[in-house]
Amino acid sequence: MSSFEVLKLEYGACVEALGEALKSDDETAFFNAVDHIVRMREPRTITAIRRLTGDLQQALERFSIESRLADIAEHGIPDAKTRLTHVIRLTDQAAHRTLDLVEQSGPLAERTAREAKALLGASQALRAGATLDSRAESAVRSIEGFLGTAHADAEQIRRNLADVLLAQGYQDLTGQVIRSVMTLVQELEQALTSLAQLSGDVVEHATLGENPEAGPGPPVPGVTRGEVATAQTDVDELLSDLGM
Amino acid sequence: MSKDVKFLVVDDFSTMRRIIKNLLHDLGYPHVAEADDGKTALPMLQTGGFDCLITDWNMPGMPGLDLIKAVRADARLAGMPVLMLTAEAKREQIIEAVQAGVNGYVIKPFTAETLKEKLDKILGAGK
Numbered sequence: 526m527s528s529f530e531v532l533k534l535e536y537g538a539c540v541e542a543l544g545e546a547l548k549s550d551d552e553t554a555f556f557n558a559v560d561h562i563v564r565m566r567e568p569r570t571i572t573a574i575r576r577l578t579g580d581l582q583q584a585l586e587r588f589s590i591e592s593r594l595a596d597i598a599e600h601g602i603p604d605a606k607t608r609l610t611h612v613i614r615l616t617d618q619a620a621h622r623t624l625d626l627v628e629q630s631g632p633l634a635e636r637t638a639r640e641a642k643a644l645l646g647a648s649q650a651l652r653a654g655a656t657l658d659s660r661a662e663s664a665v666r667s668i669e670g671f672l673g674t675a676h677a678d679a680e681q682i683r684r685n686l687a688d689v690l691l692a693q694g695y696q697d698l699t700g701q702v703i704r705s706v707m708t709l710v711q712e713l714e715q716a717l718t719s720l721a722q723l724s725g726d727v728v729e730h731a732t733l734g735e736n737p738e739a740g741p742g743p744p745v746p747g748v749t750r751g752e753v754a755t756a757q758t759d760v761d762e763l764l765s766d767l768g769m
Numbered sequence: 770m771s772k773d774v775k776f777l778v779v780d781d782f783s784t785m786r787r788i789i790k791n792l793l794h795d796l797g798y799p800h801v802a803e804a805d806d807g808k809t810a811l812p813m814l815q816t817g818g819f820d821c822l823i824t825d826w827n828m829p830g831m832p833g834l835d836l837i838k839a840v841r842a843d844a845r846l847a848g849m850p851v852l853m854l855t856a857e858a859k860r861e862q863i864i865e866a867v868q869a870g871v872n873g874y875v876i877k878p879f880t881a882e883t884l885k886e887k888l889d890k891i892l893g894a895g896k
Binding site for chain 1: 780782783784785787788791792795827856877878879880881
């Protein structure tokens with residue numbers, strides 16, 4: 526049998542039904558016949574689309590039933606943003622504290638270096654012009670030795686402090702990275718919220734317990750709930766109450 | 770070279786502004802003012818009294834690139850030496866900054882020596 530003979534066999538009945546429907550003005554029969562032809566023509570595509578639609582429907586139902594995703598959109602992500610902001614604030618405080626100490630210590634080191642050098646010069650000049658017994662000579666040389674070391678050490682401290690100053694640049698660089706993550710989190714929040722709305726979000730959210738998002742780690746203001754010790758004295762007081 | 774140069778340092782991170790201020794003081798420049806964004810910096814520049822601008826790129830209100838363009842577009846400010854000091858290091862960005870009219874471009878993290886070298890270069894001419 527030629528391939529066209531096969532086609533006539535496969536499609537023949539449908540084409541006839543189509544013609545009949547047209548002749549008898551039967552709209553329902555017409556579309557049934559058209560659908561039948563389309564189904565025969567593109568079976569795989571139709572099946573695949575049907576399956577995708579079914580999968581999507583199931584996924585959306587699961588989304589609204591598994592309220593965790595909706596809860597992440599509503600609580601988890603704002604918590605994440607609060608935590609990231611907190612990190613930036615902590616690093617800012619730490620870097621500024623370090624810079625305070627650098628600014629205080631620099632002049633001290635500079636003064637020590639300067640005065641040690643001056644005293645060393647003065648001592649050497651004095652010794653050159655005087656006659657000292659061996660004990661005095663030895664003592665003065667020891668002092669001069671110390672002054673030389675003090676000068677060199679203070680200069681090194683000064684250089685180290687300059688490096689510490691530059692190293693605080695980490696706070697700017699890490700802060701910029703964190704801010705770009707926060708932008709990403711914001712976009713994720715919007716997408717999840719839209720998805721939650723799309724799925725109808727009919728189911729009441731099951732509350733996920735007192736503090737599901739907190740996890741281990743330092744307390745974060747606005748996220749961590751419950752009583753938190755803020756100073757060592759709080760801890761010691763509690764320990765003392767517990768009998769330790 | 771005159772140490773009387775009046776700097777405006779613009780960066781949205783206060784720690785970075787403080788570091789740059791310290792470095793400028795160490796180089797012998799006592800006059801350093803700060804702004805936290807291009808938006809707050811521009812009116813300060815327009816009020817007058819500044820000889821050199823050091824600016825970051827990424828700032829929420831007005832990014833550094835837009836600040837530079839505004840400076841170059843203002844007849845009173847157009848000739849001011851401008852140094853860009855930023856973590857942005859892509860080739861296209863550097864080209865964009867040069868086209869906008871920066872006199873120098875330093876990427877973070879940077880050393881004190883690099884800052885001195887670039888400043889000497891952009892301030893040396895004409896002073």
